[in-house]
Amino acid sequence: VLTGQVIGSLIRTLISIALVIGVALLAGFRPTTSPLAWLAALGLVALFTFALTWMAVVFGLIGKTPAGANSLSLIFQLILPFTSSAFVRPDSMSVGIRWFAEYQPFTPVIDTLRGLLLGTPIGNSPVFAVAWCVVLALVGYLWARAVYNRNSIG
Incomplete structure (x- = not known):
């Protein structure tokens, strides 16, 4: 049951991402990359979406109400993206926030995607990005499985 929900969500998200990429290309975004890098970027986006969807399933299961489940997922919707390298380079942040930004899941994923699509150096970011996704x-x-089984039994 849960896996079907995750796969359905993954498909919907990938369709949405394809639409966003299409609009970006129409608006003038011109990536300087190879088809292999595009494929790697798509794979990373799919893996990251898969990972975040499983976390969202957990929040949906433990939230008492839809609003409560949404509140639990705010860390992935707001806190992690805005304290990553998405908008500002971590080396320009204050020490505490910089440390957090450098070692949280969104930064290596964003740095890897940026490198793959824009041709910037990616260093060891792909290793950390995939590791974070797997974890x-x-x-x-x-x-999610433990919560679902507990709720099904009790």
Whole structure:
């Protein structure tokens, strides 16, 4: 049941991302990359979406109301994206926020996608990006399964 929800959500999200990329290309975005880099970027987006969707499933299961579940997911909707390298380079942030920005899941994913699509150096970001995705997906899956089983029994 849960896996079907995750796969359905993944498909909807990938369709949305395709539409956003289409609009970006129409608006003038011209990536300087190869088809292989595009494929790698798409794979990373799919993996990250898969991981975040499993975490969202957990929040949906433990939230008492839809609003409560939404509130639980705010860390992934607001806090992590805005304290990552998405808008500002971490080296320009204050020490505490910089440390957090450098070691949270969104930064390596964003840096890798930026590098793949714009041809900027990516260093070891892909390794950390994939590792974060695997950890989040595994934690989300195991946690969701435990909560679902507990709710089904009790």
